[in-house]
Amino acid sequence: MTSLSSSNASAFQPLLNLVNVSLEYPDGEGTLKALDGVSLTVGAGQMFSLVGPSGSGKSSLLAVAATLVRPTRGLVSIDGIDVTGLKGGKLTALRRDKVGIIFQQPNLLASLTAAEQLVISDHLRGTRLTEARSKAMELLNVVGLASCADKRPHQLSGGQRQRVNIARALMGEPKVLLVDEPTAALDHERRSSIVQLLRRVTDEFQLATVMVTHDTEFVPLTDAVATMRDGRLTTPALIAA
Numbered sequence: 001m002t003s004l005s006s007s008n009a010s011a012f013q014p015l016l017n018l019v020n021v022s023l024e025y026p027d028g029e030g031t032l033k034a035l036d037g038v039s040l041t042v043g044a045g046q047m048f049s050l051v052g053p054s055g056s057g058k059s060s061l062l063a064v065a066a067t068l069v070r071p072t073r074g075l076v077s078i079d080g081i082d083v084t085g086l087k088g089g090k091l092t093a094l095r096r097d098k099v100g101i102i103f104q105q106p107n108l109l110a111s112l113t114a115a116e117q118l119v120i121s122d123h124l125r126g127t128r129l130t131e132a133r134s135k136a137m138e139l140l141n142v143v144g145l146a147s148c149a150d151k152r153p154h155q156l157s158g159g160q161r162q163r164v165n166i167a168r169a170l171m172g173e174p175k176v177l178l179v180d181e182p183t184a185a186l187d188h189e190r191r192s193s194i195v196q197l198l199r200r201v202t203d204e205f206q207l208a209t210v211m212v213t214h215d216t217e218f219v220p221l222t223d224a225v226a227t228m229r230d231g232r233l234t235t236p237a238l239i240a241a
């Protein structure tokens with residue numbers, strides 16, 4: 001099995017575990033294998049980068065890991081819970097409590113301030129408003145945006161919007177962070193600072209992070225890299241510290 005646990009196996013706590021996962025879509029007469037026997041283990045504080053050509057299955061892997069799409073075969077577990085058997089409200093609750101998702105476009109609500117974007121997402125989870133507000137300010141501070149709490153998306157740069165997006169994904173205190181091309185819309189300097197931020201929050205909050213990226217130059221900031229090709233994952237290469 002593909003694992004980032006190299007030396008200290010007994011202390012290794014996999015937060016995200018995919019075992020022999022396949023995902024098939026009907027395609028005319030036959031089926032299209034978006035994922036073909038993918039296995040992957042990511043532990044707390046580990047950041048994994050996923051590269052590969054367009055259409056190779058990278059977003060499909062994230063969708064399955066995020067429990068947004070149920071695999072055709074195989075096992076997905078998050079924080080020790082087998083999610084493949086979960087349905088309905090239990091699955092939604094697990095996703096809400098354990099998974100943070102960051103896409104290329106921040107998808108912020110135009111009428112809300114940076115702080116409100118975070119507060120709303122947490123309040124919808126049932127957190128009390130006062131608590132959600134103080135958590136939002138803490139996280140805006142973590143992503144370097146404390147002074148922008150009252151700004152709306154049109155008053156923020158692309159990089160700042162992506163930072164709000166990252167802070168929002170952290171509001172639910174996830175265990176697993178799934179990130180799909182977070183830097184594609186940004187210039188070089190901002191791309192670099194976003195990947196550095198993802199590295200920092202992975203360490204600080206002990207997340208299991210999987211990042212799909214075309215920026216191979218940022219791969220050295222992560223712990224391991226693997227390539228998707230035709231739905232298959234190569235054995236991850238560990239990045240030397």
Ligand SMILES: Nc1ncnc2c1ncn2[C@@H]1O[C@H](COP(=O)(O)OP(=O)(O)OP(=O)(O)O)[C@@H](O)[C@H]1O
Pocket residue numbers: 025032033034052053054055056057058059060061228
């Ligand atoms: N909902 C769907 N229904 C049918 N086929 C799908 C669906 N989603 C993805 N696919 C197919 O699965 C394969 C993998 O797609 P996926 O989006 O995972 O690729 P990707 O590696 O993320 O590509 P890109 O780099 O362009 O984002 C592709 O052939 C795609 O057409």
Ligand SMILES: [Mg+2]
Pocket residue numbers: 058059060180
């Ligand atoms: Mg994709």
